[in-house]
Amino acid sequence: MMQKRTMEIGVGVFVAAGIAALVMLAMKVSNLAAFTNQQGYEITARFENIGGLKERSAVTVAGVRIGRVKSIVFDDKDYEAVVTMNIESQHDRLPADTSASILTAGLLGEQYVALEPGGDEAFLKPGGDIKLTQSAIILEKMVGQFLFDKAAGGGGKKEEGAAP
Amino acid sequence: MMDWLQRLGSTSLSVFERLGRGNLFLLRVLAALPSLVPRPGLVIAQLYSVGVLSMMLIVISGLNVGMVLGLQGYNTLVDFGSEESLGQLVALSLVRELGPVVAALLFAGRAGSALTAEIGLMKATEQLSGMEMMAVDPLKRVVAPRFIAGIISMPLLAAMFSAVGVLGGFFVGVGLLGVDSGAFWSQMQSKVDLYDDILNGVIKSVVFGFVAAWIAVFEGYDAVPNTEGVSRATTRTVVHTAFAVLGLDFILTALMFGNE
Structure with missing residues (x-):
């Protein structure tokens, strides 16, 4: 029992x-x-277009993840996206002129923020702002641009190509 | 020719008769449920044998299913360079489908068959008639606690199955195959909705629990009271529950996710 x-x-x-x-x-x-608060410090960056970047996306330097995107808000004064990133506290030696760009992992993969260290002697402080940013590459825009170039510059080429 | 028609007729009639008996039985069990409120001990004892003893099976199966999903999903997704979506794939398949359905099938095999055999043997050894002689309603004393224990356990077991499965997928995907852990969770969280996915999964598991418990106690109560009858009733429980769960799953999925 x-x-x-x-x-x-x-x-x-x-x-x-x-x-x-x-x-x-x-x-x-x-x-x-x-959102769980990790140990670390925050830096912000402003982008014209963030593409498919999400909260918790990776922030990398030289391909190694050193932090995560904490929040993404839209600033309706400058019409820009303000991305706040949480960087792990042991990586506190990023130069002040570090640049940030939004890249894609693989062709269809997730988007992430890649930081490119500059040569400045001073380091980014907690709460600091990254000045140099490059927006996400939107595939549709690129294809559109490519087709436009093709149409504009292709007129002469086509005849050349068709002649022989 | 007439013999064949007669057989067909009698088979159909007996099927409908059983369906009718099952529904009347369900109504009587539902009517007996309020009598359990002053005696929760009966339900707790059944929760132990129905839920607690099934827990190990469910957890181990969930872990394995999650790990296999992680492996298979990774192998397919890596071809498209989108292995970050692994978390989303594992979580959605578990929460929407595999959690409720596989947990219900395991539940039918582990707990449903035991319920049927127990009640059927009680009937075969005339314990149920004995209770009636003592003016104890076997529906209130024996059937209702088992029925409600099945309904309570099933959603909990399905939730455990899904949760452990997600952890298994995480273990394989992030631990062994090197998917980024943040991408794993963030893709999952951005695509899994609390109401559309998790709540619908819970509703599914409640419905499956209801059906599985109903079939199990009815088959036991309706069993031919001898050794062979009990063994047949136990088999029928597992088979009918599997059919009912898979059929209902299609209907529920069509209703919940059909018009997205």
Whole structure:
């Protein structure tokens, strides 16, 4: 005969584990998650267009991740996106003239912020601002530009090509 | 020719008769549920045998399914250079489909068959009639606690299955195959919606729990009271639950995600 207490503890563990699983699904898996604050310092950068950059996207230097995007807000004075990045505290020697660009991992991959260190003697301070930024490359724009160039410059070429 | 027609007729009639008995039985069990409120101990005892004892199976299966999803998903996604979407793939397949469905199938095999065998044997050994002689309603004392325990356990087990599966996918994807952990979680969080995906998954698992528990207790209560009858009822529980869960899953999926 099973002890009543053991059985009730077992049921308690079961229900608690079930509820914990539900909470984990809600908080960690779905979009409800409150952003967990990591140790580190923040820097901001302004972009004309962030493309598909999301919160929690990676921030890299030389391809190595050193932090994450914390928040992205739209500044309706300058019509720019303000990206706040959280950089791990051990990487506190970024030059003040570091530049930031938004790149894509692979052809269809996720977008991330790549930082390019400059040659300045002074370092970026917590809360500092990156001045040199390069927006995300929008594939549609590039294809449009390519087709436009082709159409504009292709008229003469076509005849040349067709002649022989 | 007439014999064949007669057989067809009697088979169809007995199918409808069983369906009718099952529905009347469900109504009687539902009517017996309020009598459990003053005696929660009965439900807790059944939660132990239905839920707690199934937990290990569910957790281990969930972990394995998640790990396999991680591996397979990675192998496919890496061809497109979009292995960052692995978290999204693992989480959506688990939360929407695999969690509720596989947990319900395992539940039918682990807990449903046990419920049927238990109730069927009680009937075969005339314990149920004995209770009636003592003016104890077996529906209130035996069937209702098992039924409600099944309905309560199923969503919890399905949630555990999904959660452990996501962790398994995380372990394989991030730990072994080197997907970026931030991209894994962020892609998952940006694409999995609390209401559209998680809540619908929970609704599915509640419906499956209801159906699985109903079939299990009905088959037990309706079993032919001898050894062979109980063994057949146990088999029918597993088979019918599997059919019902898979069929309902299609209908529920069409209703929930059909018009996106």
